[in-house]
Amino acid sequence: MTIRPSLAALLGAVFLALAAFSAGAVxxxxxAKILREQDAGTTVDVSIGDVAEIRLAxxxxxxxxxxxxxxDEKRCVLVRDEFIPPAGTALGAGGERRWQxxxxxxxxxxxxxVYSRSSGGExxxxxxxxxxx
Numbered sequence: 001m002t003i004r005p006s007l008a009a010l011l012g013a014v015f016l017a018l019a020a021f022s023a024g025a026v027x028x029x030x031x032a033k034i035l036r037e038q039d040a041g042t043t044v045d046v047s048i049g050d051v052a053e054i055r056l057a058x059x060x061x062x063x064x065x066x067x068x069x070x071x072d073e074k075r076c077v078l079v080r081d082e083f084i085p086p087a088g089t090a091l092g093a094g095g096e097r098r099w100q101x102x103x104x105x106x107x108x109x110x111x112x113x114v115y116s117r118s119s120g121g122e123x124x125x126x127x128x129x130x131x132x133x
Contacts, residue, residue: 059094063117
């Protein structure tokens, strides 16, 4: 059986595309560490290249939002910041804010966000330290 050159090229392209897709799926497999409210004030060990994800409740319909302080971008960088809306349709229901940080170099990277609204009220601070090795 002989395969025409155009068919062979097409099969080769499909194979390369599947290989590239598979490699991307491994890299984007998800965060190495997931941190939540109970992790506030802690130090978490991560390795260079790891992704840590911080997940905190947020209810922007009430005016409350998280504001992130600048990172030491020599040590870690923000790779994702997203709001996940609530699953239901209840009026005024809150969702979840998620930040993903990639560890770049050995040392400490401090993550700090402040939960407040522009009309006032007592702000709440969340801090966590990534100890990168």
